Amino acid sequence: MRKSPFGWIGVAGPRPPRLHDLRGGLFVVGDLFSASGGPVLEMGGRLERLKGLVASYWGRYVAIDLDGDGTLRAALRDPSGAAEVALWTSDSVQILSTGVPDWLMRAAPATVSVIWEGVPALLGNPLAGLTQPPLNGLTVLDAGEMIDLDTGHRSQVWRxxxxxxxxxxxxxxxxxxxxxxxxxxxxxxxxxxxxxxxxxxxxxxxxxxxxxxxxxxxxxxxxxxxxxxxxxxxxxxxxxxxxxxxxxxxxxxxxxxxxxxxxxxxxxxxxxxxxxxxxxxxxxxxxxxxxxxxxxxxxxxxxxxxxxxxxxxxxxxxxxxxxxxxxxxxxxxxxxxxxxxxxxxxxxxxxxxxxxxxxxxxxxxxxxxxxxxxxxxxxxxxxxxxxxxxxxxxxxxxxxxxxxxxxxxxxxxxxxxxxxxxxxxxxxxxxxxxxxxxxxxxxxxxxxxxxxxxxxxxxxxxxxxKGDYTATFEREAAASLPFLKAHLLDGLLAQHGIIDRGRTEALLDRDRLMWAGGSHHLSSAAMVESWLRRWAARGA
Structure with a gap:
């Protein structure tokens, strides 16, 4: 843990990440390795410094840029996307975290609401769940993206x-x-x-x-x-x-x-x-x-x-x-x-x-x-x-x-x-x-x-x-029908008209699952349903 008069950096988990001080207020939390043989960082503004970090180093990390008084000014999610980066403000306290466990959301609650118009893409587009999630009040960075917290401007530093x-x-x-x-x-x-x-x-x-x-x-x-x-x-x-x-x-x-x-x-x-x-x-x-x-x-x-x-x-x-x-x-x-x-x-x-x-x-x-x-x-x-x-x-x-x-x-x-x-x-x-x-x-x-x-x-x-688990997943979905019917047909996805009730009921059939497949639609919807319920409860 590193403290300043205005904030702190804390790490935890099964393998607590390291804290690297690159001088000048630039810190990296996580695994960091030199890509160029030495610590060559661009001088200048925040964007240039973080671009220099990505060009000179690689690893699994979150980079943060602090002012001399410890105020957070910018953040970067590393290009590999190994760790999430979520930012929000709670009672004038600025939070940056690689996760949003329930204990943290209770201690520093965010004013978050679900953007329901963005939810269908989570089920229909394989890439939708890997960029900004449909949540108001929470800023989530993409892999290789930085944010300047003074201006709110986001820049894709690496592709x-x-x-x-x-x-x-x-x-x-x-x-x-x-x-x-x-x-x-x-x-x-x-x-x-x-x-x-x-x-x-x-x-x-x-x-x-x-x-x-x-x-x-x-x-x-x-x-x-x-x-x-x-x-x-x-x-x-x-x-x-x-x-x-x-x-x-x-x-x-x-x-x-x-x-x-x-x-x-x-x-x-x-x-x-x-x-x-x-x-x-x-x-x-x-x-x-x-x-x-x-x-x-x-x-x-x-x-x-x-x-x-x-x-x-x-x-x-x-x-x-x-x-x-x-x-x-x-x-x-x-x-x-x-x-x-x-x-x-x-x-x-x-x-x-x-x-x-x-x-x-x-x-x-x-x-x-x-x-x-x-x-x-x-x-x-x-x-x-x-x-x-x-x-x-x-x-x-x-x-x-x-x-x-x-x-x-x-x-x-x-x-x-x-x-x-x-x-x-x-x-x-x-x-x-x-x-x-x-x-x-x-x-x-x-x-x-x-x-x-x-x-x-x-x-x-x-x-x-290659190993094929398709038949296994279909059998497990068939064995899960009582739970899936209640979870999906009485859930938020159905209430907000995001899933078609008739098509969902037709798919929730043992014979159809065993002979025609389709369990991936049900499992994806079930995971999104559980995720929505958690965030709807947090917003409430």
Missing amino acids: PVGDKASDIWDPVAAREGLRARVDACVDALAGDVTVPGAELSGGLDSAIVAVALGRHRPRVRLWLNAHSCRAETDERRYARAVAAHLDLPLTELQRLEQALEADVLDHTAGGVRPGFNGSDPVFDALVAEACRTRGIHGLFTGKGGDALFYQGGSGAIFADLWRAKGLAAIGSPVLAGVARWRRRSVWSVLAEAVTQQPPGPIPVDPGILADPVAAPVVHPWLQGGETLGPGKRLQLHALISNLAYATACRRTAAVDLIHPLMSQPLVEWAMRLPTPVLTGGVTDRHLARSAFADALPSEVVWRRS
Whole structure:
């Protein structure tokens, strides 16, 4: 804790963050690492100083700019979005917090109200919940955004799309740069954790993080694999292969199927935005308890790897090559590679690239919305994305969706969740790599696979399948129908006409869920409903 005559900075949690004094009133709370070899900060006004911070450092932090008397003048949320930043005023006291737990809202209440017109977008647009939430009286910063509290002016200091987007075409330089940055980011983050743990799901991304932990592996107290009893979800074979290859003591925990209840969703409802990080509450509770009982301070995950390494595969990959190389792209093996990969003709892939239309707004998924024509939400990271090819725009959308991993859930209350594959240096490097380089035109995450092929078993490196929990979620939703019917049909979403009662009732049917699916609409609505009830109660 740091005190001044006019305020204080306090830290708490399962792994209290560090306080870094960068002189001149600039403080950083969290993990901070030099990106340029030295503390080079721009001189001048607040915006210039915070831009210099982002250019010279990276990490998982909140930056605050204080006057000599300790008065808060500006704040910045770091580009990785690892911590939320919420600001409000309570009885003339200015509050900045990375969370909004009930005890804090009782001690320093905010005059907050729900903006009901903005709620439909939370259910219809995948990016809507990751920018300013529909709340009056609470200022929430986007990742890489700063606010000048004297003027109220907000500036996006950092975006993934820089001046050098998609400019590295040499696959050797791309592969070596990617490997070096993954190793450096994981190594730096692990050095600051007293008792680390790590997920080992059986997938490529968590396996890459396990490799990059390198010299820290003997200190890792928990190597965790959570699995279900269903064959399509059980990835122990691959997790065991990684553990054997790296000589790791693997802990296997079985995820049992459970019905939803109100108190389960309460753990995702107390944040500044709906806690989609806890969208699988059974897994969430299982991992939280494992970390708590073993005294884990920070849990490393492979989250973010799908977007960083480019999981998707479509004709958009060749469209990016066509956009960059023109007619010369026709002679590239990427054209035939993408056609084989997607099981399409070469001519259809070529035609799609030639006739590629400018990007439009992300379409709204009507689901159970009463009015599916919701206003499009534009995330600030999308600015500058208009210059990208269609494949890189898909990657940019996926990078934005990764910000959901910062939202509240049981795990965030029990342990510091560390997602190194969302680190600023890695995102900046990945945005410089064209999609044909990331995929080789032959398979998803091809560059990452080849970069770590010498360090992992081949059955994991070149694995094409992924664990699938879809059927599990449908069964759990079917078992939760009594709760879901009361929660949704008698809730705030229905009362305010945000969800269509008829469509919701039709979806709340066991046979339909089991045979046609749709549980994701119900689970999202249930989480938003719980979040709205918490904030409506706080406002009252």
